[in-house]
Amino acid sequence: MMKKTKKYAWAVALLMVLALAFFGCGDDDPAPSGTNTNTGGNGNGGNGGNGGNGGSGYPVVVFDLSEFLEEYDGEVWDADGDYDDLELLKRSGGGTVTITDGTAAVSGRTNDWDTFALILAEDDGDKAGLNLDVAGYKFKIEVTGTTVPAAKMKISATENNWPTVGTADDVSAGAEFNLETEIPAGYYTSGTGGVQNAIRIQNEGGTVGDFTITSLTITNLGPR
Numbered sequence: 001m002m003k004k005t006k007k008y009a010w011a012v013a014l015l016m017v018l019a020l021a022f023f024g025c026g027d028d029d030p031a032p033s034g035t036n037t038n039t040g041g042n043g044n045g046g047n048g049g050n051g052g053n054g055g056s057g058y059p060v061v062v063f064d065l066s067e068f069l070e071e072y073d074g075e076v077w078d079a080d081g082d083y084d085d086l087e088l089l090k091r092s093g094g095g096t097v098t099i100t101d102g103t104a105a106v107s108g109r110t111n112d113w114d115t116f117a118l119i120l121a122e123d124d125g126d127k128a129g130l131n132l133d134v135a136g137y138k139f140k141i142e143v144t145g146t147t148v149p150a151a152k153m154k155i156s157a158t159e160n161n162w163p164t165v166g167t168a169d170d171v172s173a174g175a176e177f178n179l180e181t182e183i184p185a186g187y188y189t190s191g192t193g194g195v196q197n198a199i200r201i202q203n204e205g206g207t208v209g210d211f212t213i214t215s216l217t218i219t220n221l222g223p224r
Contacts (some may be wrong), residue, residue, distance in 0.1 A: 059222065060220050062139070065102075066215055067102070075099045077096070078097070089117065090119060090198065092117045093115065095108050095115060103214050106212070107210040108210075112207060113162070113200065120199060134187050136223060137222065137224060138222060142218075146175050147211035149171065149175055150171075150207070152204040155200075156199065158200055159198075160196055
């Protein structure tokens with residue numbers, strides 16, 4: 001009887017070892033670097049650093065405008081004060097922004113820069129923004145939306161002669177636009193002086209018309 005008991009004890013111990021080896025002790029991969037690790041909500045921080053893909057953690061979406069806008073559904077922003085509590089956004093020029101089901105409709109514009117801007121790095125000490133380390137990591141911006149025909153849409157810098165970031169999309173043949181580009185490593189110091197810390201979606205070349213941003217995501221592709 002004693003021999004059988006010992007035999008069964010060894011069998012149970014072996015099964016326990018095999019179970020530990022199979023299931024492991026969880027995923028200890030570190031969160032991707034180069035982004036703010038806040039998780040949105042009340043306008044504070046992006047969705048950076050959370051989640052991962054395999055051992056490297058890249059690529060990972062660090063900001064999704066539609067998710068960010070969910071808690072502001074139905075709001076209308078048409079004054080500077082409307083942006084006071086939005087840590088990631090600031091007003092650019094004039095116009096009105098209406099939030100509906102995660103989309104942002106920009107109307108009442110008289111200038112091509114009348115829209116809102118997404119803050120990528122600290123903004124004059126007032127807003128932390130997404131705090132993206134564009135010098136150390138590659139970030140891709142993807143934007144989709146609709147606009148009036150015969151418009152050309154672009155991702156634009158907000159300072160230093162307002163250079164286009166990436167390539168503008170000419171939507172003269174239709175009303176949908178699709179923009180995609182990587183943020184340059186030297187973006188924060190580009191231009192003729194000052195600090196470049198934000199981007200905005202706008203018309204190019206003085207064209208003015210209403211448009212709606214249906215999606216905007218920023219993806220961390222990994223270290224440069």
